[in-house]
Amino acid sequence: MKIPVIKLDNIAVKFINQQIFKQLNFTLNSGDNWAITGKSGSGKSVLLQTIAGNISISGGNITYHFMADVQQPAGNTPVNFHRFIAFAGARHHFKTLSNTSNFYYQQRYNSSDSEDTLTVSQYLQSVKANEHKPLYWTYDRTVAALNLTGLCDKQTIKLSNGETKRLMIAAALLKNPLILLLDNPMTGLDIATRQTFNILLNEISASGISIIMATSAFEIPDCITHVAVLNDGNITQRLTKQEFNTIEQQHADKPVIDKEALSGLLNSFTTAHNYKQIVSMGDVHIQYGDKTILNNINWQINPGERWALLGPNGAGKSTLLSLINGDNPQAYANNIILFDKKRGTGESIWDIKSKIGFVSPEFYQYFPTDNSCLQVIESGFYDTLGLFRPSIKSRADQALNWMKALEIDQYARHLLKNIPASAQRLCLLARALIKNPALLIFDEPCQGLDDHQQQHFKSIVDAICSISDATLIYVTHYQHEIPDSVDKVLRLDKGEVV
Template identity: 65%
Template sequence: MSIFASTEQAMTTAYFSINNATVRFLNNTLFKNLTFRINKGQHWALIGPSGSGKSALLQTIAGRFNITGGEINYHFDEHLLSNLSPTNGISAKTKLIALVEPRHHFRNLSNTTDFYYQQRYNSSDSEDALTVDHYLASVNTVSENERQWDSDKVLTLLNLHYLRDKQLIKLSNGETKRLMLAAALLKNPALLLLDNPLTGLDVKTRQEFNGIINQIVASGISLIIATSVHEIPDAITHVAVLQEGAIIQENTRVDFNPELFNTVTQDQVDTAELGALLNIDNPTANYNYIVKMDKVHIQYGSKVILDDVDWEIKTGDHWALLGPNGAGKSTLLSLINGDNPQAYANNIVLFDKKRGTGESIWDIKKKIGFVSPELHQYFPTDNSCLQVIESGYYDTLGLFRPSNKQYAATALRWMKTLEIDQYARTLLKNIPASAQRLCLLARALIKNPSLLIFDEPCQGMDDHQQLHFKNLVDTLCSLSNVTLIYVTHYQHEIPDSVDKVLQLYQGRVV
């Protein structure tokens, strides 16, 4: 099949339609009078600012939300449905839809508990995890005679062969993204829904993404992708623009003008307020070495993760830590943040103290503000956003004590500075993913730490949020002597204040 519709009939045959629908989740109305139609042979991109409803529309199509008005119809070919039957409340038609979300839902090998943050660094617990091979073998597929995609084909397409024996918990963020797409393809869906699939992928994989998408749609799968206006794959035939829970524009790809949506040019940071926040309980310690590593070597079994890494970071340094997916960046950061017990077997100095000379993990964490894709993945979401940010004072994953009135007031000021104060009393799980990440960034900033570690902090943010956060980081660095380690796969995200670079490739400094 061509990646574009080959006949006029194909272009006018509905594949999915939703008409004048009201869509609800819990007590929230997500859409009113929602109408959206996909014809066979079409492939759609959904664009719009953070919170506009892109992810909600994908989940609506996947059958996740209640439709209380209007109607929703799936017009899949009858031969695809003939061998499928409803199970556990899942209709046969929605079984032909695969949704790849930003967060994974991996479970331990015992299938009794979910993964938890730090599990990957605890050898006995990390063994309680499926390997990539076992995970893909567990994916439920359609009947054998309808299979376009098998294990070998998806492993090759997504370059996962070398990861087959690796445990899920030990995958990098980008490797996890590729695995989730592989699992979705193994379901051999009629309709594939991708929610910001490029976040967390390195430059090489992003460059290959067009070719990957071309092969997917050439196999007969229809595609809907929520993405940035800057990263619309070539195979896309139509674009829908969302704003505040409504589709405000639909265009063919040919008629769509992305320049109309490059509107973010200016941004302001309240320098006086940021300066005041930085003066609250600000520690004055000035360390000779924030980090000093000498020939650090990390190995799991026969797999070398870090090989003879030397790194010196002094107070006030602003570093970018760069490298492709799987280069060892997350492991290197785990040694600094106190999460990796192999730090004790290496020559590492943190805040002028050699690891293993009596300091606790909490002594280290109280000096560090940290955020990463893994922390976002595993952070409990049943606290309000204000509670999540206040928990940064205690370095706990959530607030497990009565709220401190003064701390809560400071948390709200940080929320206003990051333009997310409207979510203060909302549960973290009920706000957009980009706003969740901003909450965790506020949590990292609230205690005015000596060291900030921002690991891919802008994942999922829209253009305005990215620009505002970048300006905030630069202003913060100009107003204080904070030390910064910044990780990203996007060159334009690196703050102007960053003036030093450490680049890793296959565990070595290059």
């Protein structure tokens, strides 16, 4: 007989004055592991946060049945359910050594400033483990299982997106929880790491931890026993994994893009793109202390070329992009030409950024929390991470038109921090496109997007490439995400071109 561990009875949840759930029911039984899937914005992350106790319910009840077996200490502060639940989400909460969160995007590439952050080892050792049972997930076991051994002395701010994801999952495991909540844990992980992670989830389940994870319908790990499909704040299907696998998951049809409207958006902010070379690198070498990040990189990107930049987590892709985007000061010590000018010959960082539309997975963490989505997109005209000047109506109108093209105009007046992660990604894509730059750099742009949104974005990229001379660098760990217009590949591994 199944024993309930957590039960949600007719819960209602409001988040940022929006009704997410009205009468939602969900039960986690002992021995079960659930995958929560559905369209972007359907409420998957909110459901996990609600179970974790991070979002209050406005109606119904949540019962944490496992608390009946918890022996409360006499005379001391009672133990609450939070101790037994660990949550690994899409956003990190790293602190500096002075216990602040005042990071800036380029900090990871500036050695003096990045030293002000905890190392991986220090971060993990600060996690307090539960003592309700013998600890299975010890420090050594967890570090080895998440392949963090070689990163222990690395500052957290210097980690790649995939490495950060592994660290957050390791921190959650070190709590030795009864329930582990994972918000899209596979995004940002390369193919080999995803395969290893599938095996790890089996071990986590076998260690007595129940798993509830938000994930794509096309990435259901082996340990999952049940699948819930969310749609508009309701669980529309509850299936065993076997039943779910028998349902053919259809990819969305390729969207039809209005090229004429797109051409109008691009031509409304025109700049001359008359360059002989977009990027030229000769024997580029990047090193931090004794650690070589990039070694003997030679790469030439000509106008109108469309490249995929591929490689496993930690291969050096983000560092390579930082040299192109003007974020890494070591560019001055290398033979790098950007837009026909050698770095260090008088051009400013803002000269470089004015020619580039850039998106990276962690980018949204560095925008002001009081900026609306419309303001964030308008800031793309000025290459600032947020709008720090009065809005100009014509440019705000242009930002809104891009939001309409990306099907996110309903979020125009919402704060960026309060909208679904998928919509945040699309806002930053609109910000990158709004000034019609000579070079587009998309670093894992489809993270968190559902299948329709991925197809829609790919179609927009292909349409832009067909009607403009934009040059493209596209980074992804998923072959199916690469736009059809991409026809060149640079592959990195361990800091070298392979």
